[in-house]
Amino acid sequence: MKRNKDIWVFGDYRNYFQNRVTLQILARAVDLSTQTGGTVCAVVLGHRVDTYVAEYIAHGAQKVYVIDDPTLRSYSIERYSWLMSWLVTRYQPETLLVGATRFGQEIAPRVAKKLKTGLTADCIDLEINTKGLLVQTAPSFGGNLIAKIITPVKRPQMATVRPGTFPELPHDDAANGQVMVLPLPGDLPEDRIRLVTSEHRPSKKQKIEDADIVICGGRGMGSKGKFKKLFDLAALMNAEVGATRPVVYSEWVSHDALVGQAGKNIKPKILLSFGISGAIQHTAALSDAHFIVAVNKNPNATMMKMADVAIVADANQVCLGIIKAIKEKARD
Numbered sequence: 001m002k003r004n005k006d007i008w009v010f011g012d013y014r015n016y017f018q019n020r021v022t023l024q025i026l027a028r029a030v031d032l033s034t035q036t037g038g039t040v041c042a043v044v045l046g047h048r049v050d051t052y053v054a055e056y057i058a059h060g061a062q063k064v065y066v067i068d069d070p071t072l073r074s075y076s077i078e079r080y081s082w083l084m085s086w087l088v089t090r091y092q093p094e095t096l097l098v099g100a101t102r103f104g105q106e107i108a109p110r111v112a113k114k115l116k117t118g119l120t121a122d123c124i125d126l127e128i129n130t131k132g133l134l135v136q137t138a139p140s141f142g143g144n145l146i147a148k149i150i151t152p153v154k155r156p157q158m159a160t161v162r163p164g165t166f167p168e169l170p171h172d173d174a175a176n177g178q179v180m181v182l183p184l185p186g187d188l189p190e191d192r193i194r195l196v197t198s199e200h201r202p203s204k205k206q207k208i209e210d211a212d213i214v215i216c217g218g219r220g221m222g223s224k225g226k227f228k229k230l231f232d233l234a235a236l237m238n239a240e241v242g243a244t245r246p247v248v249y250s251e252w253v254s255h256d257a258l259v260g261q262a263g264k265n266i267k268p269k270i271l272l273s274f275g276i277s278g279a280i281q282h283t284a285a286l287s288d289a290h291f292i293v294a295v296n297k298n299p300n301a302t303m304m305k306m307a308d309v310a311i312v313a314d315a316n317q318v319c320l321g322i323i324k325a326i327k328e329k330a331r332d
Contacts, residue, residue: 005038006093008156009061010084012103013044013052014075020210021099023168025161026060028126029097030169035128038094039063043087045080047073057177060169064177065091069184074195081107082189085114087182093156095134097126100160108160117154123161124265124284134159139261139281146261146284164209164265167288208257213239214268214289216259217247217315218282220275220296224252226316230274233319236326242266244282260285275315278302295319 007029012022022042029040042061044053046068053064065087072079084107088096096111098104100122112119120136124146127135133150134157140147151157208214215234221227227247234241242259243252259266260282267288274295276282283302286292294307295315304310311318 004092004094005036006041006063006091007033007036007038007095007097008041008043008065008088008093009056010096010098010104010107011042011044011052011056011064012099012101013046013049013055014103020168021101021104021161021163022056023059024163024166025097025099026056027169028161028166029095030060032095032126032128032134036094036132041065041093043084044068045072045083047071053179055171057179058171058173058175060175062177063180065180065182067182067184071184071188075103076191076193076195077106077110078191078193079188081110081114083185084111086185088115088156096156096158098158098160100162104160108158112158115154115156115158117156117158118149118151119158119160120149120151121160123159124165124261126159126161133157162265163207164267167267208240208242208259208264209266211240211266212269213237213272214242214259214266214270215239215272215274216242216244216276216282217274218244218276219246219250220277220315221247221252221319222275222316224250226319227252229316229319229323233272233323233326236323239272244276244279273303273307274319276301276303278304278306 009025009029033040039062040060041063042056043065047070049068053066056064098108108119120138123136123138125137129135136149136159138147215230217227217230230241241257243257245260248255248258261284265285269290271289271292278301292307293309294303295311295318296304299312
């Protein structure tokens, strides 16, 4: 079969209403397809998945490949990766994109190995070059470098995409798409692991990528103890706390809080930046922030120049002052 120019997006719907990465990738695939001429397709595996099929069409998918069967009710890495490889081999898409979630980080390498193709992990941008190849941009060497990677020969071109990298398209109730419902292959391998029971425990904490207000701190906070005051401020403002790489490496906060090329991309309505100079590894992840307030002793710091409001002062003292003012206002 001749390979086509289609762009496939793997549909990870297990935590659909909180995890929007599949919709974000679909939006980027729509942009890319205008240059390649291919069809944007979603792939959905599971049982009773009609709702998610309709959602993907409403968010840009022109075609959806569906395998709906009771045996796929529970996720199985062996079966899901085998089915994805089988589908790709059968329909020959040019590109396969997967969200860089824990799920995607598990399944994508296995699929790439089965298909004997390359995989670029944790991409922060996707483009089409003049030769029609997918340029996959990803941080490397701990975020010190940005690598632009292509897959010149092997197919499909595969990449996992960091959540929050691209904005999703608005929901379009009038959108139409082709649905290809396929039977479960008869030679599907048996699972070597049997799921006995499972329990979904949603996180009470919102993801920093989705937060409307983010408070980021750097080494300018002075110490681990002083940095913790940012969490007190965040609790008062219903915000999430982010950090720069030096803060994470100093173990003032966990790696989950890292904002930057090696961490999370954020797009808050309000970003409060405390004691951050503004290294490119950090500021590259802030381009979609709507309004930035920066506090730093150095008025010439890059972060101060990026800010809508720049306050030349000690970051720790300003943080404590804001906490005090909010608490006094609450008592009035």
